Amino acid sequence: MAEFYYQIKGRMPGKEGSYSEWAWPPVFSGIVEAEGRKEAKAKIEEDYGRQFPMRVLRKDMDEHEYLLHIRELAPGDVYLRRRFLDTACKECGTPFKLIDKYNDPYADHRGPDYCSERCASAGKKRELLDFNLAAEGRLPAVIYQVRQKATGKVYIGQTIQAFTLRWWQHLTTPSDCKFHEALKSSPITDWEFSVIEVVEYPPECKNKLAYLTDRERFWIETFNSVANGFNTTLPAKISPQEPLDLEAAF
Ligand SMILES: [Zn+2]
Incomplete structure:
Protein backbone atom coordinates (compact mmCIF):
# COMPACT_ATOMS: atom_id res chain seq x y z
CA MET A 1 0.00 0.00 0.00
CA ALA A 2 1.18 3.47 -0.81
CA GLU A 3 -0.13 6.81 0.36
CA PHE A 4 -1.45 9.45 -2.00
CA TYR A 5 -1.83 13.12 -1.30
CA TYR A 6 -4.81 14.58 -3.09
CA GLN A 7 -6.33 17.97 -3.62
CA ILE A 8 -9.75 18.78 -4.97
CA LYS A 9 -9.45 22.20 -6.51
CA GLY A 10 -12.42 24.44 -7.12
CA ARG A 11 -12.91 26.77 -10.05
CA MET A 12 -12.82 30.47 -9.43
CA PRO A 13 -13.89 33.10 -11.95
CA GLY A 14 -10.92 34.80 -13.60
CA LYS A 15 -10.35 38.50 -13.33
CA GLU A 16 -12.24 40.55 -15.91
CA GLY A 17 -11.98 39.05 -19.34
CA SER A 18 -9.40 36.39 -18.43
CA TYR A 19 -9.77 32.63 -17.97
CA SER A 20 -11.13 31.00 -14.84
CA GLU A 21 -8.56 29.73 -12.35
CA TRP A 22 -8.26 26.94 -9.79
CA ALA A 23 -8.57 28.50 -6.36
CA TRP A 24 -6.10 28.10 -3.53
CA PRO A 25 -6.30 26.62 -1.00
CA PRO A 26 -8.07 23.63 -2.54
CA VAL A 27 -11.63 22.82 -1.49
CA PHE A 28 -10.23 19.76 0.23
CA SER A 29 -6.82 18.15 0.71
CA GLY A 30 -6.24 14.74 2.24
CA ILE A 31 -4.34 11.49 2.22
CA VAL A 32 -5.70 8.21 0.88
CA GLU A 33 -4.09 4.77 1.01
CA ALA A 34 -4.18 2.75 -2.18
CA GLU A 35 -2.22 0.34 -4.37
CA GLY A 36 -1.86 2.88 -7.14
CA ARG A 37 -3.11 6.19 -8.49
CA LYS A 38 -6.07 4.58 -10.21
CA GLU A 39 -7.31 2.95 -7.03
CA ALA A 40 -6.67 6.18 -5.11
CA LYS A 41 -8.87 8.07 -7.58
CA ALA A 42 -11.61 5.43 -7.29
CA LYS A 43 -11.57 5.66 -3.48
CA ILE A 44 -11.86 9.43 -3.52
CA GLU A 45 -14.68 9.37 -6.04
CA GLU A 46 -16.51 6.78 -3.99
CA ASP A 47 -16.19 9.04 -0.92
CA TYR A 48 -17.63 11.99 -2.76
CA GLY A 49 -20.16 10.04 -4.80
CA ARG A 50 -19.06 11.71 -8.01
CA GLN A 51 -16.29 11.73 -10.56
CA PHE A 52 -13.56 14.28 -10.92
CA PRO A 53 -11.46 15.11 -13.97
CA MET A 54 -7.71 14.97 -13.44
CA ARG A 55 -6.90 17.14 -16.43
CA VAL A 56 -8.90 20.05 -17.77
CA LEU A 57 -7.85 22.09 -20.76
CA ARG A 58 -7.97 25.84 -20.31
CA LYS A 59 -10.62 26.23 -22.98
CA ASP A 60 -12.84 23.62 -21.26
CA MET A 61 -12.58 25.06 -17.77
CA ASP A 62 -16.04 26.57 -17.76
CA GLU A 63 -17.51 23.08 -18.06
CA HIS A 64 -15.80 21.76 -14.92
CA GLU A 65 -16.25 22.93 -11.37
CA TYR A 66 -13.55 20.77 -9.83
CA LEU A 67 -10.17 19.32 -10.63
CA LEU A 68 -8.60 16.38 -8.81
CA HIS A 69 -4.89 16.32 -8.27
CA ILE A 70 -3.24 13.15 -6.91
CA ARG A 71 0.38 12.45 -6.19
CA GLU A 72 2.13 9.67 -4.38
CA LEU A 73 3.28 10.73 -0.93
CA ALA A 74 6.82 9.52 -0.31
CA PRO A 75 7.56 8.36 3.27
CA GLY A 76 10.26 11.02 3.50
CA ASP A 77 8.17 13.91 2.16
CA VAL A 78 8.52 16.02 5.28
CA TYR A 79 7.18 19.13 3.57
CA LEU A 80 3.75 17.68 2.79
CA ARG A 81 3.53 15.41 5.83
CA ARG A 82 4.10 18.33 8.18
CA ARG A 83 0.70 19.69 7.14
CA PHE A 84 -0.93 16.64 8.71
CA LEU A 139 14.59 41.53 28.15
CA PRO A 140 17.87 39.74 28.77
CA ALA A 141 18.70 36.25 27.61
CA VAL A 142 18.38 33.87 30.54
CA ILE A 143 19.13 30.32 31.58
CA TYR A 144 16.20 28.85 33.50
CA GLN A 145 15.48 25.69 35.36
CA VAL A 146 12.25 23.83 35.87
CA ARG A 147 12.51 21.71 39.00
CA GLN A 148 10.31 18.83 40.06
CA LYS A 149 9.88 19.19 43.82
CA ALA A 150 9.17 15.50 44.45
CA THR A 151 12.43 14.32 42.90
CA GLY A 152 14.64 17.41 42.84
CA LYS A 153 15.37 16.68 39.17
CA VAL A 154 15.65 19.63 36.81
CA TYR A 155 15.29 20.67 33.21
CA ILE A 156 17.64 23.42 32.05
CA GLY A 157 16.80 25.71 29.15
CA GLN A 158 17.80 29.00 27.54
CA THR A 159 15.56 31.66 26.08
CA ILE A 160 15.81 35.09 24.55
CA GLN A 161 12.04 35.54 24.85
CA ALA A 162 10.17 36.63 27.95
CA PHE A 163 11.00 33.64 30.19
CA THR A 164 7.47 33.20 31.52
CA LEU A 165 6.33 32.68 27.94
CA ARG A 166 8.84 29.85 27.56
CA TRP A 167 7.43 28.17 30.68
CA TRP A 168 3.93 28.54 29.30
CA GLN A 169 5.04 27.01 25.98
CA HIS A 170 6.48 23.95 27.77
CA LEU A 171 3.20 23.48 29.60
CA THR A 172 1.03 23.75 26.54
CA THR A 173 3.15 22.16 23.82
CA PRO A 174 2.72 18.44 23.55
CA SER A 175 5.79 16.42 22.61
CA ASP A 176 7.33 13.07 23.44
CA CYS A 177 10.55 14.39 24.98
CA LYS A 178 11.20 13.15 28.50
CA PHE A 179 10.71 16.60 30.03
CA HIS A 180 7.26 17.04 28.51
CA GLU A 181 6.35 13.46 29.43
CA ALA A 182 7.37 14.17 33.04
CA LEU A 183 5.42 17.46 33.06
CA LYS A 184 2.29 15.57 32.06
CA SER A 185 2.85 12.91 34.71
CA SER A 186 2.56 15.04 37.85
CA PRO A 187 0.44 18.05 38.89
CA ILE A 188 1.60 21.58 38.17
CA THR A 189 2.03 22.18 41.93
CA ASP A 190 4.93 19.70 41.81
CA TRP A 191 6.95 22.05 39.57
CA GLU A 192 8.78 25.29 40.08
CA PHE A 193 10.27 27.56 37.48
CA SER A 194 13.20 29.87 38.15
CA VAL A 195 15.81 31.91 36.36
CA ILE A 196 19.30 30.75 37.34
CA GLU A 197 21.42 33.10 35.25
CA VAL A 198 20.89 36.38 33.46
CA VAL A 199 23.36 36.04 30.63
CA GLU A 200 25.73 38.94 30.19
CA TYR A 201 27.82 38.71 27.08
CA PRO A 202 31.49 39.54 27.42
CA PRO A 203 32.50 42.55 25.30
CA GLU A 204 34.70 40.39 23.04
CA CYS A 205 31.86 37.89 22.39
CA LYS A 206 31.49 37.36 18.65
CA ASN A 207 28.52 35.02 18.70
CA LYS A 208 25.81 35.57 21.28
CA LEU A 209 23.87 32.45 20.43
CA ALA A 210 26.94 30.23 20.84
CA TYR A 211 27.77 31.96 24.13
CA LEU A 212 24.24 31.44 25.42
CA THR A 213 24.34 27.77 24.43
CA ASP A 214 27.68 27.44 26.20
CA ARG A 215 26.11 28.80 29.40
CA GLU A 216 23.22 26.35 29.02
CA ARG A 217 25.70 23.50 28.63
CA PHE A 218 27.52 24.68 31.77
CA TRP A 219 24.32 24.41 33.85
CA ILE A 220 23.26 21.11 32.32
CA GLU A 221 26.66 19.70 33.31
CA THR A 222 26.48 21.26 36.77
CA PHE A 223 23.11 19.66 37.48
CA ASN A 224 23.93 16.49 35.51
CA SER A 225 20.46 16.93 34.07
CA VAL A 226 20.86 14.68 31.04
CA ALA A 227 21.78 11.54 33.05
CA ASN A 228 19.80 12.51 36.15
CA GLY A 229 17.20 15.02 35.02
CA PHE A 230 14.92 16.03 32.20
CA ASN A 231 17.28 17.31 29.51
CA THR A 232 17.43 15.01 26.52
CA THR A 233 20.76 16.11 25.08
CA LEU A 234 23.74 18.16 26.01
CA PRO A 235 24.25 21.07 23.61
CA ALA A 236 27.35 20.50 21.47
CA LYS A 237 30.46 21.97 22.98
CA ILE A 238 30.75 25.22 21.15
CA SER A 239 33.46 27.73 21.77
CA PRO A 240 31.88 31.19 21.96
CA GLN A 241 34.91 32.61 20.20
CA GLU A 242 34.37 30.50 17.12
CA PRO A 243 31.91 31.89 14.61
CA LEU A 244 29.05 29.50 13.80
CA ASP A 245 27.03 29.18 10.64
CA LEU A 246 23.89 29.81 12.65
CA GLU A 247 23.04 33.48 12.60
CA ALA A 248 22.22 34.52 16.13
CA ALA A 249 18.75 35.93 16.60
CA PHE A 250 20.18 39.27 17.68
ZN1 LIG B 1 -2.79 30.40 18.95
Whole structure:
Protein backbone atom coordinates (compact mmCIF):
# COMPACT_ATOMS: atom_id res chain seq x y z
CA MET A 1 0.00 0.00 0.00
CA ALA A 2 1.18 3.47 -0.81
CA GLU A 3 -0.13 6.81 0.36
CA PHE A 4 -1.45 9.45 -2.00
CA TYR A 5 -1.83 13.12 -1.30
CA TYR A 6 -4.81 14.58 -3.09
CA GLN A 7 -6.33 17.97 -3.62
CA ILE A 8 -9.75 18.78 -4.97
CA LYS A 9 -9.45 22.20 -6.51
CA GLY A 10 -12.42 24.44 -7.12
CA ARG A 11 -12.91 26.77 -10.05
CA MET A 12 -12.82 30.47 -9.43
CA PRO A 13 -13.89 33.10 -11.95
CA GLY A 14 -10.92 34.80 -13.60
CA LYS A 15 -10.35 38.50 -13.33
CA GLU A 16 -12.24 40.55 -15.91
CA GLY A 17 -11.98 39.05 -19.34
CA SER A 18 -9.40 36.39 -18.43
CA TYR A 19 -9.77 32.63 -17.97
CA SER A 20 -11.13 31.00 -14.84
CA GLU A 21 -8.56 29.73 -12.35
CA TRP A 22 -8.26 26.94 -9.79
CA ALA A 23 -8.57 28.50 -6.36
CA TRP A 24 -6.10 28.10 -3.53
CA PRO A 25 -6.30 26.62 -1.00
CA PRO A 26 -8.07 23.63 -2.54
CA VAL A 27 -11.63 22.82 -1.49
CA PHE A 28 -10.23 19.76 0.23
CA SER A 29 -6.82 18.15 0.71
CA GLY A 30 -6.24 14.74 2.24
CA ILE A 31 -4.34 11.49 2.22
CA VAL A 32 -5.70 8.21 0.88
CA GLU A 33 -4.09 4.77 1.01
CA ALA A 34 -4.18 2.75 -2.18
CA GLU A 35 -2.22 0.34 -4.37
CA GLY A 36 -1.86 2.88 -7.14
CA ARG A 37 -3.11 6.19 -8.49
CA LYS A 38 -6.07 4.58 -10.21
CA GLU A 39 -7.31 2.95 -7.03
CA ALA A 40 -6.67 6.18 -5.11
CA LYS A 41 -8.87 8.07 -7.58
CA ALA A 42 -11.61 5.43 -7.29
CA LYS A 43 -11.57 5.66 -3.48
CA ILE A 44 -11.86 9.43 -3.52
CA GLU A 45 -14.68 9.37 -6.04
CA GLU A 46 -16.51 6.78 -3.99
CA ASP A 47 -16.19 9.04 -0.92
CA TYR A 48 -17.63 11.99 -2.76
CA GLY A 49 -20.16 10.04 -4.80
CA ARG A 50 -19.06 11.71 -8.01
CA GLN A 51 -16.29 11.73 -10.56
CA PHE A 52 -13.56 14.28 -10.92
CA PRO A 53 -11.46 15.11 -13.97
CA MET A 54 -7.71 14.97 -13.44
CA ARG A 55 -6.90 17.14 -16.43
CA VAL A 56 -8.90 20.05 -17.77
CA LEU A 57 -7.85 22.09 -20.76
CA ARG A 58 -7.97 25.84 -20.31
CA LYS A 59 -10.62 26.23 -22.98
CA ASP A 60 -12.84 23.62 -21.26
CA MET A 61 -12.58 25.06 -17.77
CA ASP A 62 -16.04 26.57 -17.76
CA GLU A 63 -17.51 23.08 -18.06
CA HIS A 64 -15.80 21.76 -14.92
CA GLU A 65 -16.25 22.93 -11.37
CA TYR A 66 -13.55 20.77 -9.83
CA LEU A 67 -10.17 19.32 -10.63
CA LEU A 68 -8.60 16.38 -8.81
CA HIS A 69 -4.89 16.32 -8.27
CA ILE A 70 -3.24 13.15 -6.91
CA ARG A 71 0.38 12.45 -6.19
CA GLU A 72 2.13 9.67 -4.38
CA LEU A 73 3.28 10.73 -0.93
CA ALA A 74 6.82 9.52 -0.31
CA PRO A 75 7.56 8.36 3.27
CA GLY A 76 10.26 11.02 3.50
CA ASP A 77 8.17 13.91 2.16
CA VAL A 78 8.52 16.02 5.28
CA TYR A 79 7.18 19.13 3.57
CA LEU A 80 3.75 17.68 2.79
CA ARG A 81 3.53 15.41 5.83
CA ARG A 82 4.10 18.33 8.18
CA ARG A 83 0.70 19.69 7.14
CA PHE A 84 -0.93 16.64 8.71
CA LEU A 85 0.96 16.76 12.01
CA ASP A 86 0.15 18.68 15.17
CA THR A 87 2.05 21.95 15.33
CA ALA A 88 2.04 24.14 18.43
CA CYS A 89 0.85 27.70 17.88
CA LYS A 90 3.83 29.98 18.49
CA GLU A 91 1.68 32.33 20.52
CA CYS A 92 -0.80 30.28 22.58
CA GLY A 93 0.66 26.77 22.29
CA THR A 94 -2.60 25.24 21.07
CA PRO A 95 -1.87 22.34 18.72
CA PHE A 96 -3.27 22.63 15.20
CA LYS A 97 -2.84 20.92 11.87
CA LEU A 98 -2.11 23.10 8.88
CA ILE A 99 -4.25 20.83 6.71
CA ASP A 100 -7.33 21.56 8.83
CA LYS A 101 -6.87 25.25 8.17
CA TYR A 102 -6.56 24.61 4.43
CA ASN A 103 -9.75 22.55 4.53
CA ASP A 104 -11.73 25.08 6.54
CA PRO A 105 -13.24 27.73 4.27
CA TYR A 106 -13.74 29.98 7.30
CA ALA A 107 -10.16 29.75 8.59
CA ASP A 108 -8.95 33.30 9.07
CA HIS A 109 -5.26 32.41 9.06
CA ARG A 110 -3.44 29.90 6.90
CA GLY A 111 0.19 30.44 7.85
CA PRO A 112 2.30 27.64 9.36
CA ASP A 113 3.19 29.29 12.71
CA TYR A 114 0.00 30.42 14.42
CA CYS A 115 -3.40 28.82 15.11
CA SER A 116 -5.44 31.90 14.17
CA GLU A 117 -5.28 35.43 12.88
CA ARG A 118 -5.67 36.69 16.44
CA CYS A 119 -2.54 34.79 17.56
CA ALA A 120 -0.67 35.78 14.40
CA SER A 121 -1.20 39.48 15.00
CA ALA A 122 -0.57 39.15 18.76
CA GLY A 123 2.61 37.18 17.99
CA LYS A 124 3.91 39.76 15.56
CA LYS A 125 3.20 42.57 18.00
CA ARG A 126 4.97 40.67 20.76
CA GLU A 127 7.99 39.97 18.57
CA LEU A 128 8.32 43.70 17.97
CA LEU A 129 7.89 44.41 21.66
CA ASP A 130 10.45 41.72 22.58
CA PHE A 131 12.83 43.23 20.07
CA ASN A 132 12.43 46.71 21.58
CA LEU A 133 12.79 45.43 25.14
CA ALA A 134 15.87 43.41 24.15
CA ALA A 135 17.35 46.44 22.42
CA GLU A 136 16.84 48.43 25.62
CA GLY A 137 18.38 45.65 27.69
CA ARG A 138 15.12 45.02 29.56
CA LEU A 139 14.59 41.53 28.15
CA PRO A 140 17.87 39.74 28.77
CA ALA A 141 18.70 36.25 27.61
CA VAL A 142 18.38 33.87 30.54
CA ILE A 143 19.13 30.32 31.58
CA TYR A 144 16.20 28.85 33.50
CA GLN A 145 15.48 25.69 35.36
CA VAL A 146 12.25 23.83 35.87
CA ARG A 147 12.51 21.71 39.00
CA GLN A 148 10.31 18.83 40.06
CA LYS A 149 9.88 19.19 43.82
CA ALA A 150 9.17 15.50 44.45
CA THR A 151 12.43 14.32 42.90
CA GLY A 152 14.64 17.41 42.84
CA LYS A 153 15.37 16.68 39.17
CA VAL A 154 15.65 19.63 36.81
CA TYR A 155 15.29 20.67 33.21
CA ILE A 156 17.64 23.42 32.05
CA GLY A 157 16.80 25.71 29.15
CA GLN A 158 17.80 29.00 27.54
CA THR A 159 15.56 31.66 26.08
CA ILE A 160 15.81 35.09 24.55
CA GLN A 161 12.04 35.54 24.85
CA ALA A 162 10.17 36.63 27.95
CA PHE A 163 11.00 33.64 30.19
CA THR A 164 7.47 33.20 31.52
CA LEU A 165 6.33 32.68 27.94
CA ARG A 166 8.84 29.85 27.56
CA TRP A 167 7.43 28.17 30.68
CA TRP A 168 3.93 28.54 29.30
CA GLN A 169 5.04 27.01 25.98
CA HIS A 170 6.48 23.95 27.77
CA LEU A 171 3.20 23.48 29.60
CA THR A 172 1.03 23.75 26.54
CA THR A 173 3.15 22.16 23.82
CA PRO A 174 2.72 18.44 23.55
CA SER A 175 5.79 16.42 22.61
CA ASP A 176 7.33 13.07 23.44
CA CYS A 177 10.55 14.39 24.98
CA LYS A 178 11.20 13.15 28.50
CA PHE A 179 10.71 16.60 30.03
CA HIS A 180 7.26 17.04 28.51
CA GLU A 181 6.35 13.46 29.43
CA ALA A 182 7.37 14.17 33.04
CA LEU A 183 5.42 17.46 33.06
CA LYS A 184 2.29 15.57 32.06
CA SER A 185 2.85 12.91 34.71
CA SER A 186 2.56 15.04 37.85
CA PRO A 187 0.44 18.05 38.89
CA ILE A 188 1.60 21.58 38.17
CA THR A 189 2.03 22.18 41.93
CA ASP A 190 4.93 19.70 41.81
CA TRP A 191 6.95 22.05 39.57
CA GLU A 192 8.78 25.29 40.08
CA PHE A 193 10.27 27.56 37.48
CA SER A 194 13.20 29.87 38.15
CA VAL A 195 15.81 31.91 36.36
CA ILE A 196 19.30 30.75 37.34
CA GLU A 197 21.42 33.10 35.25
CA VAL A 198 20.89 36.38 33.46
CA VAL A 199 23.36 36.04 30.63
CA GLU A 200 25.73 38.94 30.19
CA TYR A 201 27.82 38.71 27.08
CA PRO A 202 31.49 39.54 27.42
CA PRO A 203 32.50 42.55 25.30
CA GLU A 204 34.70 40.39 23.04
CA CYS A 205 31.86 37.89 22.39
CA LYS A 206 31.49 37.36 18.65
CA ASN A 207 28.52 35.02 18.70
CA LYS A 208 25.81 35.57 21.28
CA LEU A 209 23.87 32.45 20.43
CA ALA A 210 26.94 30.23 20.84
CA TYR A 211 27.77 31.96 24.13
CA LEU A 212 24.24 31.44 25.42
CA THR A 213 24.34 27.77 24.43
CA ASP A 214 27.68 27.44 26.20
CA ARG A 215 26.11 28.80 29.40
CA GLU A 216 23.22 26.35 29.02
CA ARG A 217 25.70 23.50 28.63
CA PHE A 218 27.52 24.68 31.77
CA TRP A 219 24.32 24.41 33.85
CA ILE A 220 23.26 21.11 32.32
CA GLU A 221 26.66 19.70 33.31
CA THR A 222 26.48 21.26 36.77
CA PHE A 223 23.11 19.66 37.48
CA ASN A 224 23.93 16.49 35.51
CA SER A 225 20.46 16.93 34.07
CA VAL A 226 20.86 14.68 31.04
CA ALA A 227 21.78 11.54 33.05
CA ASN A 228 19.80 12.51 36.15
CA GLY A 229 17.20 15.02 35.02
CA PHE A 230 14.92 16.03 32.20
CA ASN A 231 17.28 17.31 29.51
CA THR A 232 17.43 15.01 26.52
CA THR A 233 20.76 16.11 25.08
CA LEU A 234 23.74 18.16 26.01
CA PRO A 235 24.25 21.07 23.61
CA ALA A 236 27.35 20.50 21.47
CA LYS A 237 30.46 21.97 22.98
CA ILE A 238 30.75 25.22 21.15
CA SER A 239 33.46 27.73 21.77
CA PRO A 240 31.88 31.19 21.96
CA GLN A 241 34.91 32.61 20.20
CA GLU A 242 34.37 30.50 17.12
CA PRO A 243 31.91 31.89 14.61
CA LEU A 244 29.05 29.50 13.80
CA ASP A 245 27.03 29.18 10.64
CA LEU A 246 23.89 29.81 12.65
CA GLU A 247 23.04 33.48 12.60
CA ALA A 248 22.22 34.52 16.13
CA ALA A 249 18.75 35.93 16.60
CA PHE A 250 20.18 39.27 17.68
ZN1 LIG B 1 -2.79 30.40 18.95
